[in-house]
Amino acid sequence: MHRKHLFIISAAVAAFVAGCSGGDRAAGPSATAQGPVLAATVGSATSYTSVKWGGGGYVTGLIYHPTSYNVMYARTDVGGAYRWNGGGSWTPITDGIGFGGGDGAYHGVESIAVDPTNDNKVYLVTGITSHDWQGTPINGRIYVSGDRGASWTHYDLPFPVGGNENARAIGERLKADPTNPSTLFYASRTAGLWKSTNSGQTWTQTGLSSKVLSASEIQGLGSSPVGVEQIMFDNSNVGGGATTWIMYAAIAPDYVQKAGLASTLYKSVNGGASWTPVAVPSSVSGYYVPHMVRTSDGNYYVVFNQNAGQGAGGPGYLYRFGGVSFNESWTQLATTTQGGYGGVSVFGTGSTARIALAVTGTWSAGQPVVQLSDNGGAPGTWREIADGMTHWGGGYRGWVDDIEIDPTNKDHILHIHGGGVWETWNASATNPSWDAPVNNLEETATLALVTPPAGASYKFVNSAGDIGNWVQTDLATTPTRTPNSAWGNGDAADVLWSDPNYIVAAGIVSGSPTVPYGAWSGDSGNTWSNFASLPAGASTNFADTVSMVTTSRNNIVWAPANSIPSWTTNNGGSWTQASGLPTPNGGLNNAYRLVVDRQSPNKVYAFDGGGASWNGTTGKVYQSTDGGHSFALVQGSVAANFAPNDFGLTTMVGNPNAAGDLWVADGNAVYHSTNSGASWTKLSGFATVAASGSTGALQGATRIALGKAQAGSSYSAAVYVVGTRGGVWGIWHSDDGGATWARFNDDAHQYAGIGVIAGDWNTYGRVYFSGNGRGVIYTN
Template structure:
């Protein structure tokens, strides 16, 4: 979880324009949630060194596996021009040098992401990175992000790397360990499939190339591999091959049509390419599919698995190099009764599944081959319900050094086992949540009440938690109601046991009177959803910025729209020391309410674009504002503002308990000061 970051950034005095002190240091730790809580869309093991593996996430960066099954975050750095590197579109390892790892970094190909993509290269297991900049965008959080891997290192010549781009940008190649890149002009199949043509969000762009893989036996060490396979998101011809080290390319004859290639893995011992197919790249919706096998010597395609029109298709696929013919593949989107995984020991001639469905009605309907272990994430059953295997299973990997060990990513966590071959003995194996340390959920709101738990959080996808101990996974999500994506959370200043949260569902406003232990839906939440909710100091008023307006309710009576503030997108804040004081910002306009949010008066439009409002929790009317021009301060409830300190740009600002004897709170900000973008603290802002 990105509430605390693994890299200590410089600290500075926010309120004085003198030299910045960069000598103070913090030891940062992630708040433990017990599971990733978000989409793990790629897992890759090193074939060179035992125990080396990496997992990529859509918005949370790259993680490296540790010996105790935990994960180390490799991209918990902060910079206002590097935030999009937390989106990882692909990952590749050098098969002959375990210290070398590469990622394709970028979050969106849409207009709202201003930054082009980069290939990041590391020679020290991801501890440090060098960057190669591309002239177009990558999309780690775009549709089809669990396809792949679209980045691959030549197993015979590690200086050669291929990258398959999105957006119709084609195939790219580096011959110098990722330092420089050039488009492969002879490769023209760009993968033209679009999930939802015309969509302006995640599903309106060309998916592009889905995987790149090599036949390691096609040349000798030190010479570029001659046989290369490239998969595309294109229903007419999906798999292309070069047999002259990438000079020329052609679609492999006889391949299935009407489906997209998802994952391709080559078996050198069988001289065969395994390919999983699905008829869509929609991250959240399935489709029909197959698994095929292409024998390069006989040039024949053989269908080895069919979902029989059940509408889920196939996604993550892995081979066991220690057990010739052992292959596993996950269903792309099987929502009922659970996601499934298929396993074959004979190259796909016969299969068993991780669970079977009993139609007789005598046994429990789903007969599992595993015992489910979520002891590291006790809240997970509340999210998954009766689904134990998971969903959105786009990546599955068998440890090349240990046939007992496998991992796969889902939309909520990583599952895996160290007793995999029990499956073949008809003995249940332990299927465990194995994502400790991978706290990659999108954090959408936090509050730290002065009494009760140290932290209450709300997040995307899995709701959020009451954190009674920051070093121990929370036991339960926020429940009754539970919303997948929860937008905001706030506690009342003088009655911190009263808490409000808003979420993406009809009736998306809930209240708690016991600091988040129990909840009930606001009596007049109606059908509204989302937005940002705040409580007055006594907890009797709720101000809800929703539906392009600001609405107020007292004691759960019907909401009334604030009449004298223009429609728009708002940032709201409350004064925790005065029941009537509320603040709001829309674009560059700052508003003040003295009647518990019932009406507002604009006080200024001259301090820059307002990103966040921070309020002194110990003194009335002491307000701080983060804007694109820096940090601004008011001691008269926002009637007037003065520039505070040397920050030239600020994204977040909040105040907390004093770190000194001054009695004035410490101020925390994400800002740019003297050219350094990072997290700052000041203890010198005594007015």
């Protein structure tokens, strides 16, 4: 299963808020002034730049405008949408206000449509999942832009949307009538086919079926429902205002069975009011239809696959379907048993058409990836043009589920995969060359970030879902330093403050079986050695709720998921479980957050945030004075009465410039201690705003980061908090130890929530943070 099902950033918060806020005052402690003292915290970030990785996540579809071919969009399963700039570069168009939700719920884009008569108008249908764990439907949203994604208006939809569910890379579910583009159709997963006549503001079911799957029926399917897959208009004209009356709808077998339909293909001749079944070839009866395209001569090219979903195995078939122009006849053009067929694209018509087929579910060299025919798919004319190209992380090669031939250049072909987009500009060559056009398309999901002290030779260590642990030395260059480049998760890392050449990291390599690992480097990540053994819990608990710290070379404390931390004095040669700590609270996957006192590294703190909001167990801090070998409960944390929340909504950090200086975000509020947790001051102003309508709760405080202090500040670090003040969610910062606050980000830079954040110790005002499926962003 792709990591995005498991690793949606749990700390992401709703971004549907309005307005910016200036500085405001809040009661809180501040250090004794040294030098000129700033009157109050002011200012905000002036620039936001993506740290270079290059793709890293699943692009689920590419959409060209049908007449303005320079306009193209990409959709992703959790990371929003992008507009093509040409030259291998993209502009993210969903970073602003409105794409939030309790967990970035509207950053998963299930479908995109463009207005064929207006190349500035674009629609997105969004929603991460169509149902919760009990099968209860979760409705999505439609976003409308008249300026190619620079600004948006959205409407709530009356049906569920599953942008991060199985079969998320099938053809576009959302379609605009080419001659009357204010009329939209949507092929939903659980509620049939819907129609809007006012550009998505209101919707009604069509006559295809009134069946809406119940929660129990959704659960009974055993995986994500696919439902109605897509529709195609039997019309190549653009504009004019008349309704397109004839159209075809492809329907997945799951909905066919539940709705009592007679075929996986239906036709309407009255604009969707009523539908009749169309017989498909017996060889593909009960198959899924991941993609279908219509050419200007009236033919359809329809891909059938036995199985649904990204990387789905075959058999797969490609048929040419005559449509109404050719008496609805079927001609088989290609079939495969090595993997299945995912996508199809056609350039030209008839016997000289160029057809590109995306082969999905093939994982090894010597198997097909992209099949090409220059003779309309005639037998014996197919050749492989992509096998042998390097796809990052071998596990992604098999997710080739959409393909597009550039309408202006048949030698320019792009296809998606689990790590981004690949393209060739010489498809006619005997051995085409391929490259990855993913500049500024960043879709990694970071789970943890740690920055080193000023002067280190690298910027930070990034622990992320799917791509692992990486040491970033250059913000504009894809990193190369890693303990393990295999497909899997980086869960946690730490750097030794007194010697940042020493780095430790933990993660897993995905596969059957999953393989956990821990590793250390003594040369800033240039070379790594795996720990010879694993602590208790690390080999059985693979959740990404993990924490790890180092107190000195060779000395590490590791807190695996749902486990008591363990320590080693010999780089993982052996491990001993720490004493004095209970198993972390349950409810959800949980772990102790470990913090080293950088001024006194034998002092280690362990914070249990409570496990889950509903279990009623408040967060607690434990302290060790022997390098994490033994711990004792800090009674002051009991008196603080931290709210219980899950791992992803809580944080504890220490100020490396002051001994015993701790900060906690408990999901609702911010707390500060200057005496190792013996007493805590609760800062006023941060508070959770309850959920409203389709917008999830705006958590009061989920993340805290410390970074280089501003010159003249009364506190030795700049403080950054992800949370809500005065009903406004964002990143807030303080230069005086929490006495005053100002908003640091703005409405245009919301990123559907922020998962993790770390401050830079070289540059004041620079923070690194993860957007929801948007990689790592940094500010100035």
